[in-house]
Amino acid sequence: MKMLINVPETVVADALRGMAAAHPELTVDVERRIVVRRDAPVADKVGLVSGGGSGHEPLHGGFVGPGMLDAACPGEIFTSPVPDQMARAAAAVDSGRGVLFVVKNYTGDVLNFDMAAELAEDEGVQVARVLVDDDVAVTDSTHTAGRRGTGATLFVEKLAGAAAEEGAPLERVAAVARQVGESSRSFGVALSACSTPAVGGPTFDLPPGELELGVGIHGEPGRERRGMMTSGEIADFAVDAVLTDLRPGGPVLALVNGMGGTPLVELYGFAAEVHRVLAERGVAVARTLVGNYVTSLDMAGCSVTLCRADEDLLRLWDAPVRTPALRWGM
Amino acid sequence: MKMLINVPETVVADALRGMAAAHPELTVDVERRIVVRRDAPVADKVGLVSGGGSGHEPLHGGFVGPGMLDAACPGEIFTSPVPDQMARAAAAVDSGRGVLFVVKNYTGDVLNFDMAAELAEDEGVQVARVLVDDDVAVTDSTHTAGRRGTGATLFVEKLAGAAAEEGAPLERVAAVARQVGESSRSFGVALSACSTPAVGGPTFDLPPGELELGVGIHGEPGRERRGMMTSGEIADFAVDAVLTDLRPGGPVLALVNGMGGTPLVELYGFAAEVHRVLAERGVAVARTLVGNYVTSLDMAGCSVTLCRADEDLLRLWDAPVRTPALRWGM
Numbered sequence: 001m002k003m004l005i006n007v008p009e010t011v012v013a014d015a016l017r018g019m020a021a022a023h024p025e026l027t028v029d030v031e032r033r034i035v036v037r038r039d040a041p042v043a044d045k046v047g048l049v050s051g052g053g054s055g056h057e058p059l060h061g062g063f064v065g066p067g068m069l070d071a072a073c074p075g076e077i078f079t080s081p082v083p084d085q086m087a088r089a090a091a092a093v094d095s096g097r098g099v100l101f102v103v104k105n106y107t108g109d110v111l112n113f114d115m116a117a118e119l120a121e122d123e124g125v126q127v128a129r130v131l132v133d134d135d136v137a138v139t140d141s142t143h144t145a146g147r148r149g150t151g152a153t154l155f156v157e158k159l160a161g162a163a164a165e166e167g168a169p170l171e172r173v174a175a176v177a178r179q180v181g182e183s184s185r186s187f188g189v190a191l192s193a194c195s196t197p198a199v200g201g202p203t204f205d206l207p208p209g210e211l212e213l214g215v216g217i218h219g220e221p222g223r224e225r226r227g228m229m230t231s232g233e234i235a236d237f238a239v240d241a242v243l244t245d246l247r248p249g250g251p252v253l254a255l256v257n258g259m260g261g262t263p264l265v266e267l268y269g270f271a272a273e274v275h276r277v278l279a280e281r282g283v284a285v286a287r288t289l290v291g292n293y294v295t296s297l298d299m300a301g302c303s304v305t306l307c308r309a310d311e312d313l314l315r316l317w318d319a320p321v322r323t324p325a326l327r328w329g330m
Numbered sequence: 331m332k333m334l335i336n337v338p339e340t341v342v343a344d345a346l347r348g349m350a351a352a353h354p355e356l357t358v359d360v361e362r363r364i365v366v367r368r369d370a371p372v373a374d375k376v377g378l379v380s381g382g383g384s385g386h387e388p389l390h391g392g393f394v395g396p397g398m399l400d401a402a403c404p405g406e407i408f409t410s411p412v413p414d415q416m417a418r419a420a421a422a423v424d425s426g427r428g429v430l431f432v433v434k435n436y437t438g439d440v441l442n443f444d445m446a447a448e449l450a451e452d453e454g455v456q457v458a459r460v461l462v463d464d465d466v467a468v469t470d471s472t473h474t475a476g477r478r479g480t481g482a483t484l485f486v487e488k489l490a491g492a493a494a495e496e497g498a499p500l501e502r503v504a505a506v507a508r509q510v511g512e513s514s515r516s517f518g519v520a521l522s523a524c525s526t527p528a529v530g531g532p533t534f535d536l537p538p539g540e541l542e543l544g545v546g547i548h549g550e551p552g553r554e555r556r557g558m559m560t561s562g563e564i565a566d567f568a569v570d571a572v573l574t575d576l577r578p579g580g581p582v583l584a585l586v587n588g589m590g591g592t593p594l595v596e597l598y599g600f601a602a603e604v605h606r607v608l609a610e611r612g613v614a615v616a617r618t619l620v621g622n623y624v625t626s627l628d629m630a631g632c633s634v635t636l637c638r639a640d641e642d643l644l645r646l647w648d649a650p651v652r653t654p655a656l657r658w659g660m
Contacts, residue, residue: 004592005561014598018603021601022586022605054595058594231334231344263625264388264625265384265627266333268344268346268352271352272350289352290654300332300334329660
């Protein structure tokens, strides 16, 4: 498996050097592996910190900036960052109004963010935590107790980030994050396995002509394997899986997400099918985001995340944001 | 080769349906295959129209919006659009101040845009044309007389688009586009072949352990094949190939572009190496854009485009833009 890398051991550090070079508006500590918006701590603003294993870019480092995260802590590929990273990040972004940790529900991340919260509180930083567990494919998995955290992370970081940017206090920012998490569900599908630099090839076996319905963002097994389906059939399956768990009374935000290796022309075609299914089910779509946002290295495939959006969440979605991967209005 | 599609025949139409669903700020004519900013024609503004074969997304449809293109005409995958599309697009965006066609240098595109210019002029639309031919890998190729047009297209569309948005007349917008084209050079590298829906598998053969130096954005052969190289070695080769042809006296804009199948974490690592080489060669980088912008379906690989940027071009680069794929400042 050919990769655009130097050696597997330096993939994350090399990427952070690249982020530092390309994004002078961020402060990137390559050695300690912390990406921080350059103007942090922002006076009188609650800080938002997230992180997790690398390999899901642009999540999380690409979401650091005004209107979204204040800091991100990347771990090694598909490996949780360590508590020291998160505690340092919290200290770097705390203005005195506290810090929210956005944590995807994977056992390592949960444990490490909990330890980091203790460390940060020992240093006098007030910490709240929100757990994102939106993936309806499986309850409990190879890497989790309970559901996995996937695409809803983007919604939580954007919407809670907008609330923080408006000057909301920690309890309100955390409440928005929890509301978004509870209002969001996802389902993912793999057409091919992903390859990690350490393994040097596919990390699981997916036979030609088969796809994995309900795959996780590390290639974890999903619900079932089937023979290849059309884009429309995949949209039917994925959207129905989400809607079985999430009953929208009103309009939704929709993320039509690529796993990394699927061309954008295919993702847009899939977005058309997702909209078709939602229209057939009577669900109105208020906003749609199409692209590779919560990825799994070079995996071909897609996921759908829906979030029940009230007027307040729509307003927060439309609020200005300026990060490497999401930018509008500023 | 598994793809997220319905049938190969509807890939482009399906993608346009998806663009229409996801981007209410665009008018998408799925049948006639024209993507237009919704407020076109914009009073007293020169119109910018581009287009070309599909499979390079987000180019060109993802660059339609305020501050960049007024319209894009997608052809079938890797196939030129037809003159009628471009002429209709010109008529749709002409405010009376004329239209600039941005044409990548491929034989089919050049012929069809020339015919479209005649059609549009017969309808009373004043048309200027700029040819983008930035790829230094080969002179003449399987699809071109002269150099191929690749990554510089993004710079031409952004910078001439900003000039048009400022209200510049057609001759000035065309002059900016020509300056950018003449000031930009690119070099691409493939780690894997791309697969088209029509073929259903790789369109060329690239053996394990080899890469193609100087590949085109349709997988056209480049300069040579070599055994696998590190990210740093590829950056040395690509940047030196560009700098042999382009001698910057001042700062450059840098596009570190993914071909579609290479994970963002690898692209950022490559961006670090591109910056290292440029620093070693004494070239200052004013702005860097990293991501999948001028792609070749699912091809793994990358390209580097550099553009000599004076103060005026830097100002135009920083000017607000709001398109599906590039957004800032508005």
